[in-house]
Amino acid sequence: xxxxxxxxxxxxxxxxxxxxxxxxxxxxxxxxxxxxxxxxxxxxxxxxxxxxxxxxxxxxxxxxxxxxxxxxxxxxxxxxxxxxxxxxxxxxxxxxxxxxxxxxxxxxxxxxxxxxxxxxxxxxxxxxxxxxxxxxxxxxxxxxxxxxxxxxxxxxxxxxxxxxxxxxxxxxxxxxxxxxxxxxxxxxxxxxxxxxxxxxxxxxxxxxxxxxxxxxxxxxxxxxxxxxxxxxxxxxxxxxxxxxxxxxxxxxxxxxxxxxxxxxxxxxxxxxxxxxxxxxxxxxxxxxxxxxxxxxxxxxxxxxxxxxxxxxxxx
Amino acid sequence: xxxxxxxxxxxxxxxxxxxxxxxxxxxxxxxxxxxxxxxxxxxxxxxxxxxxxxxxxxxxxxxxxxxxxxxxxxxxxxxxxxxxxxxxxxxxxxxxxxxxxxxxxxxxxxxxxxxxxxxxxxxxxxxxxxxxxxxxxxxxxxxxxxxxxxxxxxxxxxxxxxxxxxxxxxxxxxxxxxxxxxxxxxxxxxxxxxxxxxxxxxxxxxxxxxxxxxxxxxxxxxxxxxxxxxxxxxxxxxxxxxxxxxxxxxxxxxxxxxxxxxxxxxxxxxxxxxxxxxxxxxxxxxxxxxxxxxxxxxxxxxxxxxxxxxxxxxx
Numbered sequence: 001x002x003x004x005x006x007x008x009x010x011x012x013x014x015x016x017x018x019x020x021x022x023x024x025x026x027x028x029x030x031x032x033x034x035x036x037x038x039x040x041x042x043x044x045x046x047x048x049x050x051x052x053x054x055x056x057x058x059x060x061x062x063x064x065x066x067x068x069x070x071x072x073x074x075x076x077x078x079x080x081x082x083x084x085x086x087x088x089x090x091x092x093x094x095x096x097x098x099x100x101x102x103x104x105x106x107x108x109x110x111x112x113x114x115x116x117x118x119x120x121x122x123x124x125x126x127x128x129x130x131x132x133x134x135x136x137x138x139x140x141x142x143x144x145x146x147x148x149x150x151x152x153x154x155x156x157x158x159x160x161x162x163x164x165x166x167x168x169x170x171x172x173x174x175x176x177x178x179x180x181x182x183x184x185x186x187x188x189x190x191x192x193x194x195x196x197x198x199x200x201x202x203x204x205x206x207x208x209x210x211x212x213x214x215x216x217x218x219x220x221x222x223x224x225x226x227x228x229x230x231x232x233x234x235x236x237x238x239x240x241x242x243x244x245x246x247x248x249x250x251x252x253x254x255x256x257x258x259x260x261x262x263x264x265x266x267x268x269x270x271x272x273x274x275x276x277x278x279x280x281x282x283x284x285x286x287x288x289x290x291x292x293x294x295x296x297x298x299x300x301x302x303x304x305x306x307x308x309x310x311x312x313x314x315x
Numbered sequence: 316x317x318x319x320x321x322x323x324x325x326x327x328x329x330x331x332x333x334x335x336x337x338x339x340x341x342x343x344x345x346x347x348x349x350x351x352x353x354x355x356x357x358x359x360x361x362x363x364x365x366x367x368x369x370x371x372x373x374x375x376x377x378x379x380x381x382x383x384x385x386x387x388x389x390x391x392x393x394x395x396x397x398x399x400x401x402x403x404x405x406x407x408x409x410x411x412x413x414x415x416x417x418x419x420x421x422x423x424x425x426x427x428x429x430x431x432x433x434x435x436x437x438x439x440x441x442x443x444x445x446x447x448x449x450x451x452x453x454x455x456x457x458x459x460x461x462x463x464x465x466x467x468x469x470x471x472x473x474x475x476x477x478x479x480x481x482x483x484x485x486x487x488x489x490x491x492x493x494x495x496x497x498x499x500x501x502x503x504x505x506x507x508x509x510x511x512x513x514x515x516x517x518x519x520x521x522x523x524x525x526x527x528x529x530x531x532x533x534x535x536x537x538x539x540x541x542x543x544x545x546x547x548x549x550x551x552x553x554x555x556x557x558x559x560x561x562x563x564x565x566x567x568x569x570x571x572x573x574x575x576x577x578x579x580x581x582x583x584x585x586x587x588x589x590x591x592x593x594x595x596x597x598x599x600x601x602x603x604x605x606x607x608x609x610x611x612x613x614x615x616x617x618x619x620x621x622x623x624x625x626x627x628x629x630x
Binding site: 162166256286 | 385394395437442443465466467468469470472473474476477479480481483489490491492553556559562563564566567568569570571575580596599601602604605616
C-alpha cells in the first residue's frame, strides 16, 4: 500500500511516495514560491504530485500533508500558517483534492514529525512519547496511546512556548523565558556569541569575532567535539534549559520518553546529557522509571513519513 | 443509584453516600489515626462504611476512594502515599473489598477532585478542563474528553511541580521555582511575611509582627477586601505566577478552561484576575479563544464526589 506524503514549508515543497511497510519509494523537492500566493502554491503541489506518480503503476490511497499552523479537528482546514502568506483560513485538503483527484488530510508539521517517528523511526517501539524538535524554532508533538494527542482544538504540544523562567529572554512570541528563547537556533547562536565575546583567546572568538552573525549551533558542536571547553559549557547550559522544559512536559503528561530531533539536536550528547542529568535531578522520583531522552535521526524525513502515515490511517 | 465515596487523608477519613443524580445523601468524617498503621486505617474505613449504611436500605454499587499518592492503572494499588506511613505499595482496593464486601476502586485525590467537579461542579458543562487545587500544596487533575487523563502510568497532572523559574525558590521537592513554591499555602505565607516586614506602617505588620508564623493566605484575602494595597499587591504577584503556570499547562495540553479550587483560591479575584491577565498576555493568540479561569466552590467535597463518581463509572 502506498500513499503520498507532502511537507509544505515556506521555502520548499517536499513530496514522497511512501510504502506503508518499506518507507520511501521516491522523493522530490521543489521551491514553494510562497510569495506568489496560495493558488500558485496549490498548483505547484499538484505538479509535485504528478511528477511523483510518473512511471508508477500502483495507485496511492491518497495524500497526507504536513504544514505549519493550526489544523482543524477534521484535518482539512489550516489557520494562519506562518511563512505562507495569503493562506489565512483555508480548506487546504479540498483544494488539493480538487487539483489532484486524491483524497487529502493535513496535519501540523511538528505533530506529523512525531507521527513519522512513531511509524518509521525510534518511536516505533513506543506507545507514548513526546517529540521535541530543536530547529529554527522549538516545536513538538505528543504521541499518546500510539496516536497524536491533539488537545481540544488540534493545537496541543506548543512545547517551544513552555516557560522555564518568567523573567527570562524574549523569543518570537510575547512569552519571556519560553524554551524556544534558549534552544531556538537564533537564540542559541546569540547566547553563544555573547559568551564567546568575553573569551578573546578562544578559537571560536578567533574564527567568528569579525562576524558573530555567522556563528551557528553546528560550529559549537564541532568545537565541542574538538574539546573546546567554552563550547562544551555553552552547550551544557543549553542542555540544562532543555532539562527544565522536559520536567514540565513530564510532570503534566506523565509521558517519560522524550524523542529529540532537529538541527540543534545534532549537538547530541553535549546537549542531551546535561538535559537528562538536569531532568533526572528535578523530576519527582517515580517519574524517573522509564525516563529517557532519545535522538531521532530521521531529521526532516520524519514529517514527510508522518504525513504519509496520516494518509494511511485516516483515509 | 448510590455509591460510597471516601476521601482518605493523613488526618481524616471522610465518607459519603452519594446519589448519582442528587449528590450527597449522607456524609461523615472520622480521624484517620494514620500513625497506628495501615491495618488500623483499613479497619477504620470499614467502620466508616458500616456507619454510613446504618438505616439505609438501598445497596450502594460499591466504593470509590480518593487518596494521596500514585494509583496503579487498574485502580487498585497505591504507591508511597504521603502522610500515610506504612502504606508503601499496597493493594488498597482488595483490602477494602475484603473488609466491607463492596467492590472498590481508588484514585489520586487531586485527580478525583477534578472528576468531582466534572460530574457535580462547575466542570459539569465542560468536556475538557484542567483543575488546579491551591491548598497546602498545589495539585491538579486533567479532564480530557470527559474522563480523567492519567498519562502512561496514572501519574499525570503533577501541576504543582511545573517550573516557571528554574532559579526560583525551592518547594518540598527538589525542583526550584515550581508553581507550588509560590502558591502553596506555606510558601505564600512566607513570601507575604517577608514583604510585610518591610512595611511597618501596614495594618498587617501591626497585627502579625510579633509572630509572622500566624499569617495565613486568608488574612491577606481579608486585608485585600478591606483595601489594603500591600495585600492586594502580594496577591497580585502571586496570581501572576499562577498565570505563568497556566500558560505552560495550556501550551502543552490545548485545554483552555482552568478550574481552580482549594483554600488559596478563595482569595478569588485578587489572585484569579491577575492570573487571567498574565496568561492572556502570554498565551499564543489562538489559545485565547475559550480561555477562562473558573472558581470551583465544591471545595473538599469535590474529591469525595469524584470518588463516588469513579465507583459509578468504573464498577
